Amino acid sequence: MKISTAHEPEDRQPETAAGHATRKQRDAEKVGAALDTHRDALKTMFPVPSSRAPRRKRTAAAGTALAALLAAGLWGIDPAYRSEHFVTQIGERSTVELADGSRLVLDTATELTVQWHLRSRRVVLADGRAHFDVAAAIWRPFTVDAGQTQVRVVGTRFDVWRRPDGTSVSVYEGKVAVWRKDRKNAQIVLLPGQQAEVSDVDEAQALSRADIAGDTQGAWKDGRLVFLDTPLTEALAVIQRYHRAPIRLADAQTGRLTVSGVFDSRNTDQLLRLLPGILPLQVERKADGSTELGAR
The missing domain is CATH 2.60.120.1440 (Jelly Rolls)
Known part of the structure; x- marks a missing residue:
C-alpha cells in the first residue's frame, strides 16, 4: 500500500510556531493511522504472543507490511x-x-x-x-x-x-x-x-x-538468599522484600552486625526465627504482626 502526501509550494513562507505545532500534530496522527491500518501485519512481522501465523503466510504479510512502513516513513522513527x-x-x-x-x-x-x-x-x-x-x-x-x-x-x-x-x-x-x-x-x-x-x-x-561476589546475585532465581558478611541492616532490607509485615531493628548498633548464610526466600518467617541461632539477637513478634530484632 502506498501512502502519498501533498507537495508544498517551493516558495512557501517560513513556518510559524503555531504552524510547526500543527504539522507535528498532523505527523503524529499520520503515524497513528498507519499503525492502526497495519497493526495485524506488524504483529506477524514482529512477533508478539498472540501471533501464530504459518511461516508462508507470515513471510507474505511481512513483505506487505515492510513496504507500507517504508512508504509511510515509520521504519526510521521506530514506533x-x-x-x-x-x-x-x-x-x-x-x-x-x-x-x-x-x-x-x-x-x-x-x-x-x-x-x-x-x-x-x-x-x-x-x-x-x-x-x-x-x-x-x-x-x-x-x-x-x-x-x-x-x-x-x-x-x-x-x-x-x-x-x-x-x-x-x-x-x-x-x-x-x-x-x-x-x-x-x-x-x-x-x-x-x-x-x-x-x-x-x-x-x-x-x-x-x-x-560479582560468589553467587550472591543470581541465587534469588532459585528461591535462595545468599549473604556474605552482609550488614544486618542490608540483609533485612532484602528479606523485607519477601515479607509482607514490617521488620524493624530495635537500635542502630544491632544493625551493624553481619550475617552469612544461605536462606529460603519462600519462608521468611522461618528465616527470622533462625537468626538468633546465628547472631546475638532476640526476635519479638508484635501484636500488629510486625517483627522487631534487638540485641540479646
Missing part, C-alpha cells in the same frame, strides 16, 4: 505497536516467555512493561528485579530502562535490580552496555561475572563496575 505489562506480588516469583524467544524471570514485588517496537525491543522496569535471557537479534536490540539506569544488549543473560537509591546490573553471559540516562557518553561494557552499580543519589559514584 511502538504493542506493550505487555507484568507484575508480581510480595513473595511471588514469575517466569515470562516472550514470543521472540526471550525469557524473563520476575522477582518479588516487581513491575515491568515490555514494549514491542519496529526496530527494537524495550523494557521499562518500574520497580523490583528481573532476570533477562534475551534471544539474539542484531538488527533489533533489547534495552532496559530502569529510571536513571539504561541497559542495551543484543542477546545475553543478565539481571537488573532497581532500588530506591539506584540500580545494579549483573551479567552472566554475553556483553551488556550500561550508562546513566544523563551520561550516555560515559557508558561501560560488562562481561560475564561483572556487575555495575548505578547510583541515583551519589554523583561521585554515579557508575561503578566490580566482579
Whole structure:
C-alpha cells in the first residue's frame, strides 16, 4: 500500500510556531493511522504472543507490511505497536516467555512493561528485579530502562535490580552496555561475572563496575538468599522484600552486625526465627504482626 502526501509550494513562507505545532500534530496522527491500518501485519512481522501465523503466510504479510512502513516513513522513527505489562506480588516469583524467544524471570514485588517496537525491543522496569535471557537479534536490540539506569544488549543473560537509591546490573553471559540516562557518553561494557552499580543519589559514584561476589546475585532465581558478611541492616532490607509485615531493628548498633548464610526466600518467617541461632539477637513478634530484632 502506498501512502502519498501533498507537495508544498517551493516558495512557501517560513513556518510559524503555531504552524510547526500543527504539522507535528498532523505527523503524529499520520503515524497513528498507519499503525492502526497495519497493526495485524506488524504483529506477524514482529512477533508478539498472540501471533501464530504459518511461516508462508507470515513471510507474505511481512513483505506487505515492510513496504507500507517504508512508504509511510515509520521504519526510521521506530514506533511502538504493542506493550505487555507484568507484575508480581510480595513473595511471588514469575517466569515470562516472550514470543521472540526471550525469557524473563520476575522477582518479588516487581513491575515491568515490555514494549514491542519496529526496530527494537524495550523494557521499562518500574520497580523490583528481573532476570533477562534475551534471544539474539542484531538488527533489533533489547534495552532496559530502569529510571536513571539504561541497559542495551543484543542477546545475553543478565539481571537488573532497581532500588530506591539506584540500580545494579549483573551479567552472566554475553556483553551488556550500561550508562546513566544523563551520561550516555560515559557508558561501560560488562562481561560475564561483572556487575555495575548505578547510583541515583551519589554523583561521585554515579557508575561503578566490580566482579560479582560468589553467587550472591543470581541465587534469588532459585528461591535462595545468599549473604556474605552482609550488614544486618542490608540483609533485612532484602528479606523485607519477601515479607509482607514490617521488620524493624530495635537500635542502630544491632544493625551493624553481619550475617552469612544461605536462606529460603519462600519462608521468611522461618528465616527470622533462625537468626538468633546465628547472631546475638532476640526476635519479638508484635501484636500488629510486625517483627522487631534487638540485641540479646
